[in-house]
């Protein structure tokens with residue numbers, strides 16, 4: 001055994017080996033074992049500090065261990081946690097009311113993960129199609145976009161165009177149509193009298209931080225209205241301030257029929273998701289139609305309520321708008337031939353890297369410099385820090401990236 005392998009390095013290797021031994025290999029994490037988080041920072045077991053530029057795919061928009069959220073969790077955890085929806089609890093109403101108030105939807109249905117909220121949206125859309133729109137039984141169609149990411153359940157991967165997400169998991173759910181993203185004319189072509197809903201991400205997150213051109217969502221909303229089709233925005237990643245507006249569709253001045261929220265709704269502490277819609281859509285659900293044992297439990301409701309309030313009190317939406325611009329400008333000012341594009345909105349930013357350099361290698365080098373992030377789609381590096389990030393922390397990140405790119409560029413040239 002080499003002297004240099006200290007106790008903590010050994011323990012890190014052991015932790016990783018044990019996880020590999022006892023866990024399914026459905027992820028390939030970067031080789032770092034995190035033990036603690038605070039604000040925009042996380043620490044590994046050697047005490048190294050990292051800036052979290054991933055925020056758990058936007059689930060940690062409030063920062064790690066936000067004191068007000070931890071306090072809300074602590075208080076509720078010692079009071080009442082899970083009762084199921086067989087009974088009322090004193091926390092759910094306030095959470096749903098606050099969510100409706102802030103987002104301007106009539107009603108909300110609580111679930112846990114994002115995928116469950118998307119499933120809820122699909123079920124609502126189908127039942128609305130049959131009971132309100134008058135689509136013949138079992139003929140309802142859902143339109144989704146190429147390169148979408150809405151989660152990992154069987155119904156949802158039936159809408160995916162990502163080969164690996166589907167390979168080996170068929171047969172898939174029928175009643176789905178896929179259209180190219182970013183082209184409203186394609187939506188109109190795909191709509192039939194049986195179309196129940198158009199499900200769309202205002203900005204494609206996992207699909208590579210793809211921002212559609214201005215006016216796209218607006219045109220889609222008009223088409224949905226014209227043809228009596230529900231427009232459902234998946235705001236699980238883009239919502240709750242991430243893009244510099246509370247909801248990303250607000251950049252287009254539209255109002256979809258429904259949205260799904262998740263990730264940051266749990267304040268970085270718990271899985272909390274919501275399907276929100278106008279009354280006429282939500283009212284298709286009757287007792288027994290749909291549910292979840294944990295959905296809307298008092299602990300989740302208390303944390304979700306606090307997460308929404310902190311968003312407003314700490315002005316996180318405004319911060320994301322301002323700092324997002326600052327971050328993107330700084331990234332654009334990096335003078336490297338390896339950067340092909342910097343795109344995004346607010347603090348949801350993708351940097352497209354020259355395909356000759358694996359973005360994964362850049363992430364490994366950033367890790368060594370104390371910046372945590374992960375590539376998406378092999379060529380895009382994601383920068384989506386907690387919305388509480390400061391200009392100094394952004395500067396540090398940009399400096400680390402430009403140094404890594406210089407190193408990598410030397411490699412490419414030789």
Ligand SMILES: *Cc1c(COP(=O)(O)O)cnc(C)c1O
Pocket residue numbers: 057113114115116118149150151152201205206234235236237238262263
């Ligand atoms: C993460 C994500 C989901 C799925 O959320 P889970 O909590 O992982 O099930 C759905 N839609 C979008 C846009 C997402 O980014």
